Structure formats: structure tokens, C-alpha cells
Amino acid sequence: MRESLVGTFTLVRLALRRDRVLLPLWIIAFALMAYSTAAASGDLFPNEQARIEAATTLNSTASMVALFGRIYDPSSLGALAMIKYSAFMTAALAVLMVVITIRHTRQDEETGRLELLSSGRLGRNAPIAAALVISFGASIVLGLVTTAALIGGGLPVAGSLAFGLGWAATGIAFSSVAAVAAQIASSSRSAIGMSVIVIAVTYAFRAVGDLADPGPSVWSWLSPIGWNQQVRAYAGDRWAVLLLPVALGVVLIPVAVALRAHRDLGTGLRQDRPGPAGWNRAGVWGLAVRLQERVFLAWAVAVVVFGVLIGSLAGTVSDFLTSPNAQELIQKLGGASALTDAFLAAEIAIMGTLVAVYGVSAANHLRSEEAAGHTEVVLATSTTRTMWATSHYAAALIGVALLLLLTGVSVGVGAAVALHDSSQIARVTVAALAQIPAAWVVTSVVLLIFGWLPRLTYAAWGFLVAFIALGEFGVLWNAPQWLMDLSPFQHTPLLPVGTSGITPVVWLVVVSVVVGGIGYLGWRHRDLTS
Amino acid sequence: MDNVLEMSGVVKRFGSFAALDGLDLTVARGEVHGFLGPNGSGKTTTLRLALGMLRSNGGSMRVLGLDPWRDAAKVHRQLAYVPGDVSLWPNLTGGQVIDLLGRLQGGQDRTRRDALLEIFDLDPTKKARSYSKGNRQKVALIAALATDAEFFLLDEPTSGLDPLKEEAFRECVRQLRDDGRTVLLSSHILSEAEALSDRVSIIRDGKVVESGRLSELRHLTRTSITADVTTVPDGLDRIPGVHDVVVQGNRVSVQVEPVGLAPLMEAVTAAGLESLTSQPPTLEELFLRHYGAPAESSPDAGSQPSEGR
Numbered sequence: 001m002r003e004s005l006v007g008t009f010t011l012v013r014l015a016l017r018r019d020r021v022l023l024p025l026w027i028i029a030f031a032l033m034a035y036s037t038a039a040a041s042g043d044l045f046p047n048e049q050a051r052i053e054a055a056t057t058l059n060s061t062a063s064m065v066a067l068f069g070r071i072y073d074p075s076s077l078g079a080l081a082m083i084k085y086s087a088f089m090t091a092a093l094a095v096l097m098v099v100i101t102i103r104h105t106r107q108d109e110e111t112g113r114l115e116l117l118s119s120g121r122l123g124r125n126a127p128i129a130a131a132l133v134i135s136f137g138a139s140i141v142l143g144l145v146t147t148a149a150l151i152g153g154g155l156p157v158a159g160s161l162a163f164g165l166g167w168a169a170t171g172i173a174f175s176s177v178a179a180v181a182a183q184i185a186s187s188s189r190s191a192i193g194m195s196v197i198v199i200a201v202t203y204a205f206r207a208v209g210d211l212a213d214p215g216p217s218v219w220s221w222l223s224p225i226g227w228n229q230q231v232r233a234y235a236g237d238r239w240a241v242l243l244l245p246v247a248l249g250v251v252l253i254p255v256a257v258a259l260r261a262h263r264d265l266g267t268g269l270r271q272d273r274p275g276p277a278g279w280n281r282a283g284v285w286g287l288a289v290r291l292q293e294r295v296f297l298a299w300a301v302a303v304v305v306f307g308v309l310i311g312s313l314a315g316t317v318s319d320f321l322t323s324p325n326a327q328e329l330i331q332k333l334g335g336a337s338a339l340t341d342a343f344l345a346a347e348i349a350i351m352g353t354l355v356a357v358y359g360v361s362a363a364n365h366l367r368s369e370e371a372a373g374h375t376e377v378v379l380a381t382s383t384t385r386t387m388w389a390t391s392h393y394a395a396a397l398i399g400v401a402l403l404l405l406l407t408g409v410s411v412g413v414g415a416a417v418a419l420h421d422s423s424q425i426a427r428v429t430v431a432a433l434a435q436i437p438a439a440w441v442v443t444s445v446v447l448l449i450f451g452w453l454p455r456l457t458y459a460a461w462g463f464l465v466a467f468i469a470l471g472e473f474g475v476l477w478n479a480p481q482w483l484m485d486l487s488p489f490q491h492t493p494l495l496p497v498g499t500s501g502i503t504p505v506v507w508l509v510v511v512s513v514v515v516g517g518i519g520y521l522g523w524r525h526r527d528l529t530s
Numbered sequence: 531m532d533n534v535l536e537m538s539g540v541v542k543r544f545g546s547f548a549a550l551d552g553l554d555l556t557v558a559r560g561e562v563h564g565f566l567g568p569n570g571s572g573k574t575t576t577l578r579l580a581l582g583m584l585r586s587n588g589g590s591m592r593v594l595g596l597d598p599w600r601d602a603a604k605v606h607r608q609l610a611y612v613p614g615d616v617s618l619w620p621n622l623t624g625g626q627v628i629d630l631l632g633r634l635q636g637g638q639d640r641t642r643r644d645a646l647l648e649i650f651d652l653d654p655t656k657k658a659r660s661y662s663k664g665n666r667q668k669v670a671l672i673a674a675l676a677t678d679a680e681f682f683l684l685d686e687p688t689s690g691l692d693p694l695k696e697e698a699f700r701e702c703v704r705q706l707r708d709d710g711r712t713v714l715l716s717s718h719i720l721s722e723a724e725a726l727s728d729r730v731s732i733i734r735d736g737k738v739v740e741s742g743r744l745s746e747l748r749h750l751t752r753t754s755i756t757a758d759v760t761t762v763p764d765g766l767d768r769i770p771g772v773h774d775v776v777v778q779g780n781r782v783s784v785q786v787e788p789v790g791l792a793p794l795m796e797a798v799t800a801a802g803l804e805s806l807t808s809q810p811p812t813l814e815e816l817f818l819r820h821y822g823a824p825a826e827s828s829p830d831a832g833s834q835p836s837e838g839r
């Protein structure tokens with residue numbers, strides 16, 4: 001056993017060095033979001049009556065319960081404030097831990113990094129051990145930093161600790177799931193895919209369990225994400241439940257180790273099936289589409305499911321605010337339909353920023369293809385630089401547009417059903433299409449950086465995160481207007497609320513063309529860089 | 531226009547480090563040109579410049595009569611390139627990659643493609659991620675050889691192939707020459723370049739230090755020979771072209787230029803030859819002797835800057 005762990009420490013050190021920027025950034029991002037939400041919650045729900053009203057409405061709205069879960073203490077500010085974080089952001093955290101675990105196991109095998117190290121003294125289980133040390137460590141640090149952030153945001157200490165430890169334990173559970181998937185899947189990508197499917201399925205399990213009457217039923221208890229909710233931070237703080245995800249880790253680690261003994265470095269237990277012996281698509285375009293289509297399809301499914309769910313909430317929005325004051329405000333705003341519109345506009349804006357995430361990840365193929373050396377192979381043929389870059393850039397832009405079209409239609413259909421008003425489909429779709437240019441601007445930033453500073457292409461993620469943060473928390477932070485104005489999302493008309501003109505949309509398109517164009521200039525004048 | 535490739539005084543700097551420092555290289559139409567140099571001497575950099583993937587910092591360059599930077603696509607239509615470290619899309623099969631590259635190139639001979647798959651014994655239905663370095667190299671080689679290119683740029687194409695496939699590869703190169711194609715073949719193995727090339731250029735620290743027909747460069751190379759004899763003959767070191775004679779008991783070791791081979795053989799045969807081993811000249815020895823520096827001389831030879839991902 002000890003023999004098989006030789007070199008773990010070296011690997012941990014190397015991994016920490018490699019992740020020294022990204023890991024802290026992610027941890028800070030999660031903690032900042034938690035802090036901002038906690039800090040804002042006091043103003044949103046100033047008294048117990050407001051809290052109980054909101055919580056009761058949430059608990060009695062099926063699609064809300066399906067999406068986020070239940071609030072187990074309607075009078076608790078923390079439980080209400082953190083409702084979106086107990087399941088939804090927990091799933092995001094699980095994805096992060098999965099990616100970290102796979103990155104330091106199978107992905108390292110694929111890049112040959114481990115092979116290089118294995119020629120030195122390296123035990124068979126050292127990579128698994130090192131990856132889990134990193135992801136467990138990251139989970140725990142993230143949990144504790146979040147606890148501190150929540151306390152700093154004004155929430156009770158005990159509940160904040162329960163919440164942070166819940167995240168830590170969930171991170172541990174899904175890291176272990178990923179460690180097993182890493183042994184089975186035929187590639188690092190499919191290992192991530194398998195783990196994400198586990199996350200999605202267990203998310204659905206808890207949705208079913210939470211919807212049961214009386215909830216939560218056994219389905220919630222079959223899901224690590226359900227466990228995290230059943231810790232009931234700020235609503236009873238059931239510490240013992242924290243043992244469940246940890247126990248899952250304890251069970252899965254030996255499984256991963258046992259499976260590892262049955263496979264070779266670089267291959268999974270599941271072997272690749274033979275593929276087609278020929279290529280029957282178009283040239284560069286076929287390639288660009290081939291490289292993006294699977295991720296695109298996953299996004300398309302997610303966008304449609306969430307879109308319909310969110311759209312179907314439209315009918316219940318005005319029920320949330322039942323206090324006389326709120327009702328009065330609603331009347332001032334123009335009645336319940338205005339409130340529904342505001343809700344739809346807000347949700348579509350969120351979907352717009354999410355789709356921008358797709359745009360950035362798709363456009364990042366520019367860099368990942370170049371860094372992997374694939375671009376060198378393509379450019380040695382009669383394919384021009386411009387054509388090659390355009391294939392990936394355009395595929396990303398078109399993907400963004402299609403996803404937002406799907407968003408609009410599915411939110412629109414959901415809203416149309418909920419409000420018994422088929423005219424919603426068209427107006428909500430227009431609202432979603434208005435989000436396209438802002439997402440295009442962010443996507444074009446990838447090309448811009450890629451053209452001039454290829455090794456820093458990933459910094460486009462930083463821009464995206466900064467833009468999103470400015471939109472979410474800019475007001476809260478009292479950010480100056482000029483800073484807020486830097487974010488393209490700030491200029492997207494909030495449809496279907498207003499009737500704001502087409503001008504800002506046109507400007508955003510112009511900006512993305514200019515930004516992308518400058519990127520092209522750099523790309524056409526620089527060396528290919530590995 | 532007789533020269534397919536003409537480079538003169540080409541400079542390529544990475545930061546302050548000059549990877550190519552006034553490089554002159556000409557490849558004539560129809561020849562197989564060996565491009566020899568130790569790791570890190572600048573072979574790959576030269577090829578990438580000739581493909582317009584890197585931009586030169588000075589000097590002049592013509593490939594197939596065109597500027598490879600400005601007219602890259604036009605140049606590429608008539609050439610085929612096999613990179614030194616072939617990297618393929620892990621999710622595509624070898625067959626898919628070969629066809630894709632053929633299509634990007636604008637045409638591929640299907641019969642030749644299938645014949646090459648046979649010759650190199652490559653399973654085209656396997657995903658590229660399961661291929662070894664040698665198999666990835668085969669994919670790039672087959673894709674290149676199945677095109678109708680005028681000019682083939684091959685960067686250390688045999689470094690991952692087993693000896694059997696290496697021979698198959700050599701046969702393919704001879705075939706190309708018989709068809710009147712031009713080949714630039716980079717290598718750090720002297721014997722490989724020797725086996726295939728009409729002319730060779732030797733690059734060291736970003737400069738071409740020798741260039742010419744192999745027969746002209748013969749004087750640069752020495753074979754090392756070890757022979758066991760019944761009685762050690764006198765005067766071996768007086769034979770022209772024989773150097774570094776070392777005698778240990780009945781065993782004689784010498785370094786010999788091509789001109790000294792025949793007289794040396796006569797002498798040792800007369801001395802009662804019992805066993806004989808010979809080692810072909812290596813590039814490393816040649817460098818050590820003629821340029822007074824070991825082959826691995828340039829800074830961080832062979833190590834590419836890596837990037838955290």
C-alpha cells in the first residue's frame with residue numbers, strides 16, 4: 001500500500017503549483033457570491049413577516065421546490081437567503097471538484113505528464129491520492145472560507161458553519177465520484193461527462209424527493225445534493241447528516257483504487273469502440289462543428305429544461321409579494337403583469353450571461369487547438385489562418401445565437417402555459433434574442449486576447465466573471481457608473497419590460513465586430529505558439 | 531526556377547534567444563535533402579518558418595517561388611508537412627484524421643491512401659487518443675504521402691517508427707524521388723540521412739555549417755571499428771585515414787575515414803582476423819571532432835517552453 005503511494009507528495013506540490021492561480025480564484029469567487037447574497041438578504045427581507053411570506057410562497061411553488069428545494073424554517077433569514085446556494089450552487093461546486101479531480105488524474109495521463117513522471121519513482125495510486133488531496137483540500141478550504149464569508153455577511157455563526165461544512169462534504173463526495181469515473185471512462189472528457197451526469201441525476205433525485213408530499217421523501221436521501229440540503233443550515237443545523245457525504249467518499253476511494261489496478265495508464269476500464277474509418281463532413285467547418293457539437297447539445301438540453309422551468313414560474317411571481325406594501329408597489333409598477341415581465345426580464349438576463357459562458361468556452365477552442373498542436377497540422381494544409389480562426393469563432397457565435405433562441409422559445413413556452421397567454425412566446429423570444437450581442441462581445445474578447453497574447457487567452461474568463469460580478473453586485477458595491485458601463489451586459493435592453501430601442505443592441509454588435517477584428521489582426525501577424 | 535526552397539541569412543529570435551542565426555539553405559527540385567542537426571539546433575524552427583507558421587526576423591525566404599508568410603495557403607497547396615511531434619484530435623479516428631487532412635489539402639488519392647494504411651499497418655478505426663507516438667506519426671505520414679504534393683517537409687519522421695516501418699518509410703521516400711518530388715527530411719541521425727539523401731545540410735546552433743553531396747561530406751565521417759586479431763599488426767596508425775588506435779591485448783579499436791577502410795581491412799585480415807564490429811559514424815562524434823563541442827550544445831536543447839493549462 002505504502003509502495004503504491006510513493007511520489008504522492010511530489011505530485012501534490014506540482015499540482016498546487018500548476019493551480020496556484022485558478023484554484024484560489026474559484027474559491028474566492030464562490031465565497032464572494034455567498035457573501036454578497038448574505039449581505040444583501042437583510043435588506044431584502046427586513047422582518048420576520050416578510051421572510052415567512054417569501055418562504056411560504058417558495059415552498060408552495062412546485063417549480064421553485066424542484067429547482068431549489070424547500071425552506072425548512074420559514075422564519076430563518078439564512079435559510080431563505082441561501083436557498084439558491086444549497087442545491088444549485090452546490091451542483092456548480094460539485095462540477096468544479098469533478099474537473100479538478102479529473103484534471104489531475106486522467107487528463108494528466110492523456111497529456112503524458114504522468115507518463116513522464118512515472119518513469120521516475122511513482123506509485124500506482126499516487127496520482128489518485130494526489131488528486132484527492134487537492135480536491136478534498138480545495139473543498140474544505142472553500143467550505144471554511146465560505147463560512148467566514150457568510151458570517152461576515154451577517155448570518156448566524158452556527159448555521160454558516162453548517163453551510164460551509166455542507167459544501168466541503170459535498171465537494172468530497174463528488175471528488176470521490178470523479179475518482180471512480182476516472183478509472184472507468186475511456187477519456188478525461190468522458191470521465192467529466194460521466195461525473196456531471198451523476199451530478200445531474202442526483203440533482204433530479206432530490207427534486208423528486210423534495211416535491212413529494214410530505215417531503216422530503218427517500219429520493220432526497222439518495223442524493224448527495226439532497227444530503228447537503230438536509231443538513232438544513234440555518235434551519236436546525238443537523239450536523240450528523242454531514243457524515244453521509246464523507247462516508248460516500250470513504251466507500252468510493254477503495255473502489256477507485258481497486259479499479260485502478262485493473263487498467264493501464266491512459267486507458268479506462270471502458271475501452272473505446274472502433275470509430276468510422278473516414279471523414280464525411282466538410283473540412284475546417286466540419287471540424288469546428290465536430291469539436292463543439294457535443295458540448296453544445298448538452299447546453300441545449302440544459303437551456304430548454306431550465307427555460308421551461310423558469311418560464312413556468314411566471315404565473316406565481318406576484319404571489320411572492322403579498323404584503324400590502326408590496327402590493328402597492330406592484331400597482332405603481334403597472335400591475336401584476338408588469339411584475340411578471342420584470343421577473344422574466346431578470347431571468348432571461350441571467351440566461352444570457354450563462355450562454356456567454358458557453359460562448360467563451362467554445363471560442364476557447366481557438367487556443368486549446370493551437371496549444372495542443374492541432375492548428376499546426378491544419379495550417380500546413382491549404383487552409384488559411386483566417387479561415388481556420390473563423391471556423392471556430394463563427395461556430396461559437398452561432399452556438400450562442402442558437403442557445404439564446406432556444407432559451408427564448410422555452411422560457412416563452414413555459415410562460416405561455418403558466419399564464420395561458422400564447423403571445424408570451426414571441427415577446428419572450430425577442431427578449432432572449434436581444435441578449436445575443438452582449439454574449440457575442442464576451443465571445444469576441446476570447447479572439448482578441450488569442451490574437452495578441454495567446455498564452456493569456458484564458459484571461460477572457462476573468463473578463464466574463466468581472467462583467468457578471470459587476471452586474472450582480474455592482475450596485476451593492478457602489479461601483480462607479482463608468483466601471484459598470486464596461487460590462488456589455490449592462491447595455492442589453494431588459495426586455496420584455498421596456499420598449500428600449502434597437503440602438504444599444506446595434507452598438508454591441510459593432511463592438512463585437514471591432515473586438516473580433518482586432519483579434520484577427522493579431523492572429524494574422526503572430527507566430528504559432530505552443 | 532530550380533530551387534524549391536531558398537533561405538538566406540534567415541534569423542529567427544524567440545525573445546532575445548536567436549534560434550536561427552543567419553541560416554542559408556537551398557533545396558533543389560527533385561532531390562531528397564537531408565537536414566541534419568542535433569536536438570535544439572533549429573530544424574523544426576526552420577521548417578515552421580518555411581511553412582509560414584513563424585515569422586522571420588530577417589533574411590529572405592522563398593518556397594516554391596513564393597513568400598511562405600504572405601502566400602502561405604498557396605504554398606501549402608503544393609506541399610505536405612509531417613510535424614516532428616504529431617498531435618491529433620483524441621476523439622477522431624486515424625482514418626477520420628487522414629481523410630480530413632486530405633480534404634483540407636484539397637485532394638487525396640484514395641487508392642494510395644488505402645495502400646499506405648496497409649503498408650504502415652495502421653488501424654484507421656481506432657481513436658487517436660489510443661495511438662502511440664509512432665502511430666500518430668503514421669497518420670500524418672499517410673495523410674502527407676497520399677496527397678499529390680510537389681514538396682514534402684518531413685520533420686524527424688521516423689523517430690517513433692519501429693525498424694520494419696522505418697524501412698517501409700524509406701521505400702516511400704525513394705518512390706517520391708523516382709516520381710520527381712522534392713523532399714526535405716530533417717533528422718538527428720546521420721545514418722538515416724545518409725541512407726536517403728542526395729544532399730545534406732548540417733545545422734548547428736541555428737546556422738548551416740556544412741552543405742553538399744554526401745560524397746563531398748564523406749571526409750567528415752569516421753567509422754569506429756573494433757577487431758580481435760591473433761597478432762596485433764604494427765603501423766596501423768600510419769595508414770592514411772586511420773586515427774585513434776587503441777590496443778588492448780589482442781583487441782584493436784580505431785576510428786577510420788572512408789579512404790582508410792580498405793587498407794585497414796587488408797592489414798587486419800593479414801593479422802588473422804577473428805571477429806570484427808563496426809559502428810557507423812554518428813552525428814555526435816562528427817560534431818565533437820569538427821566543431822569542438824558536443825552535439826547537445828545549445829541552451830535548453832529540445833525543451834519547449836511548456837504552459838500550464
Ligand SMILES: Nc1ncnc2c1ncn2[C@@H]1O[C@H](COP(=O)(O)OP(=O)(O)O)[C@@H](O)[C@H]1O
Nearest residue numbers: 544549568569570571572573574575829830833
Ligand atoms: N516557441 C519557442 N519559444 C522559445 N524558444 C523556442 C521556441 N521554439 C523553439 N525554441 C528554441 O529554439 C531552439 C531550436 O529549436 P528547434 O527548432 O525545435 O530545434 P530542433 O527541431 O532542431 O530540435 C531550441 O533551443 C528551442 O528551445
Ligand SMILES: [Mg+2]
Nearest residue numbers: 573574614685
Ligand atoms: Mg525538432
